[in-house]
Amino acid sequence: MNEFNRAYSPKTGADSMDTSVNEGLRAFMLGVYNKMALGLLLTAGLAYAFGALVPENVTLTLLTGPIGMVIMFAPLAILLLSGFVMKNPSPLAANLVYWSVVSLIGVGMGAIVYVYARQPDGMMIVSKAFLTTAISFGGLSLYGYTTKRDLSGFGTFLIMGVIGIIVASLLNMFIFKSSMMHMVISVVGLLIFAGLTAFDTQRLKNMYFQLVGDSRAMAVATTYGALSLYLDFVNMFQFLLAIMGGNRS
Template sequence: MNDFSRTHAGTPSLDMSVDAGLRKFMLGVYNKMGLGLVLSGVLAYVTSSVPAVTELLFHPVLVQTANGPATYMARTLLGTVIAFSPLIILFGSMFMMRNPSKSAANLLFWAVVSLIGASLGIWALNYTTESVTQVFFITAAAFGGLSLWGYTTKRNLTGMGSFLMMGLIGLIIAMVVNVFLASSIMMTVISVIGVAIFAGLTAYDTQRLKVTYYQLGGNEAQMSVATSYGALSLYLNFINMFQFLMMLMGNRE
């Protein structure tokens, strides 16, 4: 997604007047992202509440907690494949979709959103409904504020974006290591850092979309592609921030 914006000229001045075209473009991005969240919510509900579907993707496991043994839901092999498929698709698209068409970008967005939505059912199974709802609205409020700041600030966030991407790589490595260590303290630290990284990326990606609009110079075909890629970037920031906040604030069933 970042590659798409880098292939279209340099970064113009950030002191831009807000015109009707920019408002329309950003509204299209947010509307598509919103539809993606709705679809994810529906799929998460289906995978967590329809027994036949739940059994395909999740299975109960007995774990030892501070309060004694407890049963939680874990992913089956199919559930694990679905959970990691978006990552594989995104990495694959970086090499296979150097100049994506409108339909290809649209397909990428809905494919990733659908797969992530299906895997989100595990949160509804392992955490209380009140907890999931509370964290969702906290995430929405934080996302809205951060995106607004990224949209209105005159500060160039390009440097911050590069730093955050390096931090994201380190975060992924730490998460892989913790799969083997299974340290609750390390998981807490990872969650805090994860929230900070995706909070920063939300502001950065919003500003990047604003810059991209002016770089494209009114090219409708490219703006349509940028809308899908932009919505996907913001969607991923939202979902990841939500999941890390769930690890920090969520109440288990």
């Protein structure tokens, strides 16, 4: 995603955001949101299937042990590998990355459904976390789309925050195993991805005016834009669920 950001992110300031209503921009953003929604739908379907419908022994085999670790880290590996290998991705390649990441995250989130579905109020907490995430995401994305303030200055800070969260999460997972540290990571992670939601929305809006007229680049931008917002949403949901679920996380 860093390669994508460097290739397509505009270097313009706040003045470029003072634009009139543009039907092309509206269609572009609608395409991004629609693809993101389809990705979330697939993720939810796979998570429910592997967490509640698939036989328990199959679920435990897939989501624990070596196979579970592969599923957990495969999306990150795909994103990093695609960033190094695909300098100028085609629409097909971008779609392969998107749906691979979405599918793997969906299977991995089956562990959440598996744990919460077996608790009296577990699925209620999941539903509340999802609804809260959806409302928050909508508000933050709307802010990023409508604000005249240039948010590009926050980009480096937010990306460094994501790297810090990943490192801290790995350390806590394998070394510290602290519930308090997990809660702190969840709160900080929620704030970081909330900021990224607004930042990415504005970045996509500005990107449209840089790519207008180039159908190939626009198709790639739609897919990677959907991936950016999808990752923002999923991470906000998981961090919020960890906060609301307390020790069950």
